[in-house]
Amino acid sequence: MSDLIINEIKIGPGENRVVNLNEYYLPTGALMEIPTYVYRSKKEGPVILFMAGMHGEEVNGIEIMRNLIRAHHFENLLRGSVIIIPIVNVTSFIHKQRELPDGRDLNRCFPGSPRGSMGSRIAYDLMTQIVRQIDFGFDFHTGGAEINNYPQIRCDFRDKKGFALAQIFAAPFIVNSQSREKSLRKEAHDRGKPILVYEAGESNRLNKLGIDEGLFGCLRILKHYRMIRQEETIIPRPKTILLKRDIWVRAKMSGLFRTSKKYGTFIEKDWVMGYTCDPYGKVQSELTAAENCFLIGLNNQPVVNEGDAILHLGME
Ligand SMILES: [Zn+2]
Numbered sequence: 001m002s003d004l005i006i007n008e009i010k011i012g013p014g015e016n017r018v019v020n021l022n023e024y025y026l027p028t029g030a031l032m033e034i035p036t037y038v039y040r041s042k043k044e045g046p047v048i049l050f051m052a053g054m055h056g057e058e059v060n061g062i063e064i065m066r067n068l069i070r071a072h073h074f075e076n077l078l079r080g081s082v083i084i085i086p087i088v089n090v091t092s093f094i095h096k097q098r099e100l101p102d103g104r105d106l107n108r109c110f111p112g113s114p115r116g117s118m119g120s121r122i123a124y125d126l127m128t129q130i131v132r133q134i135d136f137g138f139d140f141h142t143g144g145a146e147i148n149n150y151p152q153i154r155c156d157f158r159d160k161k162g163f164a165l166a167q168i169f170a171a172p173f174i175v176n177s178q179s180r181e182k183s184l185r186k187e188a189h190d191r192g193k194p195i196l197v198y199e200a201g202e203s204n205r206l207n208k209l210g211i212d213e214g215l216f217g218c219l220r221i222l223k224h225y226r227m228i229r230q231e232e233t234i235i236p237r238p239k240t241i242l243l244k245r246d247i248w249v250r251a252k253m254s255g256l257f258r259t260s261k262k263y264g265t266f267i268e269k270d271w272v273m274g275y276t277c278d279p280y281g282k283v284q285s286e287l288t289a290a291e292n293c294f295l296i297g298l299n300n301q302p303v304v305n306e307g308d309a310i311l312h313l314g315m316e
Contacts, residue, residue, distance in 0.1 A: 001044050004081060006036055006129050014042040016075055021085065022125045024118060032091065034122070036130070037069060037084040045080025046225050049130060049137030049195070050218060052085070054107050054184070056092030057203040061140025064214040073219070073228055080227045083130060083137075088122065096204055098144060108180070110187040123184070131188050136165055137195040138221075139184060140214060146301035147312065148202040150264035150294075151213035155196050157244065162194035168224045169217035170238030171198060172264065173296055175246055175314055202300060241294065243314030251276045251304040252285045259287075259311070263298040273311055276304060291315060 003010040009019045021034035050068065052061030065086035068074070074082045087093045089106045100106055104119045112123025131137070143149035152173040155162040166174045177197075179186035188195040198217065200210025216235045222228045223235070251257060259274030267273060267289045277284040287310075297312025304310055 001042075004038060004040065004047070004083075004133050006038065006083075006133075007125075011038045011040055013040055015040050021088075021129060022121070024121065026091070034085065034088060034090060034125075037074075037086075038081065039074035039077055039084075040081040041077035041079045041227070043079040045077075045227060046135040047081040047083065047133060048221065048225075048227075049083045049085070049134045050140070051083075051088055051137065052140040053087035053089050053093050054139060055098045055105075055141065055144065055203075056087065056089045056094070057096050057098055058140075058142030058144075059204060060142045060201040060207050060210045060214065061198070062086055062093070063206055063211050064140055064218070067211065067215055068218060071233075073222065073233075077227050078229065080225060082222075082227070083134065085130070088126065091118070098203070107184060108182045110182050110184050126184065127187060127191075131184075131191065131193050131195070134193060136161070136193060137188070138169070138198055138218070139195050140198045140200075142200060142207075142210070143202045143297055145309075146202060146299055147297045147309070148207070148263055148300050149199040149210075149297045149312070151198070151200040151210050152243075152296055152314075153196050153198050153217070155194070156189075157242075159189065159194060162189070162196055165194055165221070166196055167240065169196065169198070169221055170240045171200075171213055171217055172239065173241050173243055173294065173314060175243045175296065177246070199297075241316065243294065243296065243316060246296065246312060246314045248309040249273070249287055249311040249313060251306055251308045251310050252287070253278070253283070254304065254306045255279060255283075256302050257299065257304045257310055258302065259298065261295050261298075263295050265295055267293050267295055267313070276310075287311065289313070
């Protein structure tokens with residue numbers, strides 16, 4: 001069983017350590033660190049990555065990581081290794097915003113370069129220091145732009161390895177989704193390392209259901225690979241729905257948007273899902289379901305422009 005090496009620090013079998021992914025300097029000269037928690041058993045087994053805060057305002061994933069560390073599940077792993085990066089995009093977390101200081105999206109900087117911008121260098125370090133050494137991983141996100149996502153795992157159903165992992169994680173929904181160019185998921189997949197994206201809740205809000213489901217998913221993975229004791233934590237039996245397709249419903253007009261439907265619920269064809277209307281009570285436009293579907297993401301922003309994505313629907 002070989003050493004894991006992160007930022008030139010060796011972590012041998014049976015060792016638990018916190019290391020920095022790399023050193024990055026801010027314009028003030030302050031050192032920015034990206035703490036990376038490594039837990040290793042003496043016994044051979046999978047090397048799993050759990051990471052969050054790619055978009056720093058997506059706090060649910062960060063809270064899931066905090067819970068995992070705090071619960072001491074990994075300090076005596078029965079086999080394999082776990083790497084946890086609670087906040088990969090530190091500056092974005094401090095500023096409670098999605099982007100890096102230069103306006104870039106870290107998740108479009110992959111595979112990165114050691115001489116690029118901050119995002120490009122973080123992406124490069126993740127690929128070369130972490131992804132290279134893992135077997136698979138989970139990247140925790142939250143709905144962007146005021147969209148509240150019902151807990152869901154996103155993966156490409158054609159990727160057998162990734163799809164199998166999604167079923168073990170067993171979030172309430174597994175959504176078939178292709179990875180985007182320059183994203184961590186795409187670049188890791190191209191190197192034979194499935195990284196699944198978990199989405200839950202909305203930016204800058206803690207969402208209990210999303211945090212709980214994320215934790216249950218991580219523990220199901222660890223139990224499945226016999227890395228923690230089977231009796232360690234009671235996890236509810238999963239009820240997972242596979243969604244082969246998804247679409248966004250957009251606002252037909254600018255104005256106020258409201259819905260009476262709860263996210264995560266089933267919606268029958270022709271049911272009214274919500275209304276957009278002008279603020280003066282003159283015009284009202286109904287949004288109806290074109291087919292049977294589940295409401296997997298819901299806009300919580302009442303003021304919308306024509307064409308804004310407001311409802312995310314998934315079909316079995
Ligand atoms: Zn995100």
